[in-house]
Amino acid sequence: MATYIPSPRDWVREQVELYESSGGTKGTTLRDTGLPVIIVTNTGNKTGAVRKTPLMRVADGANYVLVGSQGGLPKNPVWVYNLRVNPMVEIRACTMVQAMKTREVTDAAERARLWKLAVAAYPPYEDYQKKTTRQIPVFVAEPAG
Numbered sequence: 001m002a003t004y005i006p007s008p009r010d011w012v013r014e015q016v017e018l019y020e021s022s023g024g025t026k027g028t029t030l031r032d033t034g035l036p037v038i039i040v041t042n043t044g045n046k047t048g049a050v051r052k053t054p055l056m057r058v059a060d061g062a063n064y065v066l067v068g069s070q071g072g073l074p075k076n077p078v079w080v081y082n083l084r085v086n087p088m089v090e091i092r093a094c095t096m097v098q099a100m101k102t103r104e105v106t107d108a109a110e111r112a113r114l115w116k117l118a119v120a121a122y123p124p125y126e127d128y129q130k131k132t133t134r135q136i137p138v139f140v141a142e143p144a145g
Contacts, residue, residue: 002043002048002049003049003050004050004051004052005044005047005049005050005051006052007051007052007053011031012053015027015031015037015054016039016052016053016054019037019039019054019092020039020052020092023095024092024093024094024096024097025094025095028094030054035056035057035122036056036057036093036094037054037055037056037057038054038055038056038057038064038091038092039052039053039054039055039091039092040052040054040055040066040079040089040090040091040141041089041090041091041092042079042082042083042086042089043082043085043086043088044078044082045081045082045084045085045086051078051082053077053079056118056121057093057121058114058117058118058121060117060140062142062143063100063140063141063143064091064093064100064141065114065117065138065139065140065141066083066102066138066139066140066141067118067122067125067136067137067138067139068080068136068137068138068139069125069128069129069136070128071128071131072127072128072129072130072132072136073132074132074133074134075134076134076137080137080139083102083104083139084104087101087102087103088100088101088102088144089141098143099143099144100141100142100143100144101141101142101143102139102140102141102142103139103140103142104137104138104139105138105139105140111138115138118138
């Protein structure tokens with residue numbers, strides 16, 4: 001079993017701990033925004049360790065849209081590289097925990113549709129894209145199996 005390495009960021013580590021210790025009944029929104037988040041458990045691409053990342057909850061039917069915005073910073077968040085190497089994840093959405101497989105969206109039409117869903121769920125994504133020269137990566141997490 002791989003070792004879990006908590007995030008070095010206090011707020012991320014604390015949110016994951018609250019979310020999981022409550023069985024998905026607390027810590028389910030992003031800080032003070034009231035907007036729903038999921039916890040994406042993934043495998044580190046270099047360490048092989050278990051990593052847990054709170055991301056905005058953007059549902060697309062039974063799937064989730066994962067947006068690698070990192071607030072519009074110049075570099076992708078580390079989890080993007082993790083999913084590119086290890087696409088299997090576990091998603092916790094409140095009390096539901098599900099094994100899922102991710103794929104990076106490369107089709108322009110599919111990406112445009114999913115980007116609209118993401119911006120509707122979390123409007124700052126639009127500003128984040130304007131702040132950076134990189135195209136913000138979009139992934140779809142689909143039920144495994």
